[in-house]
Amino acid sequence: MAPYISAKRKGIHIINLNRTARFLSEACDLVFDAASKGKQFLIVGTKNKEADSVAWAALCQGEDAAMDA
Structure with a gap:
């Protein structure tokens, strides 16, 4: 996550939306x-x-799912 975090203020991470949007x-x-x-x-x-x-996402797509419960 570190490359996408541009700052931290009062315990809240501020993300770099330009970089996040490009990679998304x-x-x-x-x-x-x-x-x-x-x-x-x-x-x-x-x-x-x-x-x-x-x-739900897996069921909708007919795919397998794994959860760590």
């Missing part, structure tokens, strides 16, 4: 290309509060 766009392009070629995905969640969202 690249990631979306890679996922879209892989999905269009029929590639499979494993959706992973590492926090208990993510379990429902991860399971």
Whole structure:
């Protein structure tokens, strides 16, 4: 995360939105290309509060999911 954090104020990390947006766009392009070629995905969640969202996302896409509960 460090490369994307531009400052820290009062215990809050301020992220670099320009850099984040660029890399998020690249990631979306890679996922879209892989999905269009029929590639499979494993959706992973590492926090208990993510379990429902991860399971729902995987179910909607017909993919596998792994949660660390």
